[in-house]
Amino acid sequence: MTTSGSMKTITDLPPEIIDTICHELTLEDIANMQAAAPLLDSMVKFIFFPKFTKMRVTMDENGSMITLSPRSTHSYLEHSFSVSGDSPMRRQILEDCSSVESLTISCSDHNKDYHILNAINRAEIKLSKLVINIHSPQKCDDCLEPSFRDTYCVKIMNRSHRKITEFLREQASTVNTLKMSTSEEDSISVKLRPLDSASTSTESHVHFAHTADSALNSSLIYPLFKAFNDAKPSGPSSVRLTVDWRIRLDLALQSAFMVALPVWGHRSRVTKMRIGFSSKVSSLSHDEINASLEAFSKQLEFTRNLKELVCDVTNSKIDPCNLESMIYALSSQLDLERGHRIRVVHDAPVIEDTRNWVKEEWAGWPKVY
Ligand SMILES: [Zn+2]
Numbered sequence: 418m419t420t421s422g423s424m425k426t427i428t429d430l431p432p433e434i435i436d437t438i439c440h441e442l443t444l445e446d447i448a449n450m451q452a453a454a455p456l457l458d459s460m461v462k463f464i465f466f467p468k469f470t471k472m473r474v475t476m477d478e479n480g481s482m483i484t485l486s487p488r489s490t491h492s493y494l495e496h497s498f499s500v501s502g503d504s505p506m507r508r509q510i511l512e513d514c515s516s517v518e519s520l521t522i523s524c525s526d527h528n529k530d531y532h533i534l535n536a537i538n539r540a541e542i543k544l545s546k547l548v549i550n551i552h553s554p555q556k557c558d559d560c561l562e563p564s565f566r567d568t569y570c571v572k573i574m575n576r577s578h579r580k581i582t583e584f585l586r587e588q589a590s591t592v593n594t595l596k597m598s599t600s601e602e603d604s605i606s607v608k609l610r611p612l613d614s615a616s617t618s619t620e621s622h623v624h625f626a627h628t629a630d631s632a633l634n635s636s637l638i639y640p641l642f643k644a645f646n647d648a649k650p651s652g653p654s655s656v657r658l659t660v661d662w663r664i665r666l667d668l669a670l671q672s673a674f675m676v677a678l679p680v681w682g683h684r685s686r687v688t689k690m691r692i693g694f695s696s697k698v699s700s701l702s703h704d705e706i707n708a709s710l711e712a713f714s715k716q717l718e719f720t721r722n723l724k725e726l727v728c729d730v731t732n733s734k735i736d737p738c739n740l741e742s743m744i745y746a747l748s749s750q751l752d753l754e755r756g757h758r759i760r761v762v763h764d765a766p767v768i769e770d771t772r773n774w775v776k777e778e779w780a781g782w783p784k785v786y
Pocket residue numbers: 527557558559560561566570
């Protein structure tokens with residue numbers, strides 16, 4: 418194809434024209450055009466695709482869909498594109514998506530076909546952020562019948578959990594933000610970021626807002642977050658746990674710890690840990706909070722280098738007279754002779770314990786670092 422005047426080939430077209438043409442087409446049309454006109458192929462690769470940094474994959478009983486979205490959506494040349502996951506052009510489209518860094522997977526845990534995830538890995542898309550929304554279908558009669566559920570549905574669900582975990586394992590070396598949810602109310606996220614640009618130390622921030630469910634813990638949650646952490650050369654040196662719970666704060670707190678530090682070898686690297694709670698903590702009595710902290714402290718058996726443990730019970734309405742017993746509750750596994758520090762941050766006073774048990778620092782405002 419040639420044009421008149423000074424333009425000799427189609428590659429002389431201004432990039433904006435190529436971009437505008439692509440925005441009038443579907444992803445399949447674009448892929449067909451690339452296949453038919455090799456000169457256009459590289460232009461489309463370099464002009465059109467790089468703006469797409471976000472991908473969404475939905476999988477349910479009706480099939481699957483891939484949606485590509487640009488980083489920003491300010492102009493008409495920045496809208497999203499969708500294509501069926503069964504498209505014959507899928508492979509070619511995915512191979513041009515090397516700028517994608519964030520992927521959201523929304524799927525049913527009864528889904529049987531995970532080829533699309535294998536195709537994403539084969540296309541060498543390297544993610545930094547992965548969001549997984551996995552839920553049970555609203556209509557499954559078998560799920561309502563315990564005997565069917567156990568023999569049929571649970572097998573499919575476990576397979577789904579395995580497939581998702583296998584997908585993450587392939588991506589885990591680059592993923593630094595992982596979020597999963599199993600319902601509107603149940604989610605867990607972990608964000609791993611460098612503590613400062615000069616060092617290799619990282620902080621892991623876990624936001625845990627999930628109902629304690631031991632079956633789900635062992636089939637999905639722990640394997641998923643273990644795969645995420647296994648790929649990191651060393652564990653985080655600083656850990657922040659933010660816990661929101663519906664029932665059993667003690668179980669939620671322990672699960673949050675397991676999500677942050679599922680690899681045993683990583684635990685001894687942690688020097689700083691901060692735990693905090695949602696405003697729901699105001700509904701708990703001092704005894705309930707203390708019992709949860711005491712159960713939590715048993716997790717600290719292998720965090721041998723933990724120097725500073727901060728417990729933020731802001732909003733808890735705890736009588737400052739009770740703060741000291743919280744420090745006792747937290748300290749069962751900590752060797753105070755080795756210079757560990759525990760700090761309880763509370764609305765009004767800050768109480769601090771150092772090597773010289775118990776030093777209290779009363780400040781007018783909570784310390785935040
Ligand atoms: Zn079912």
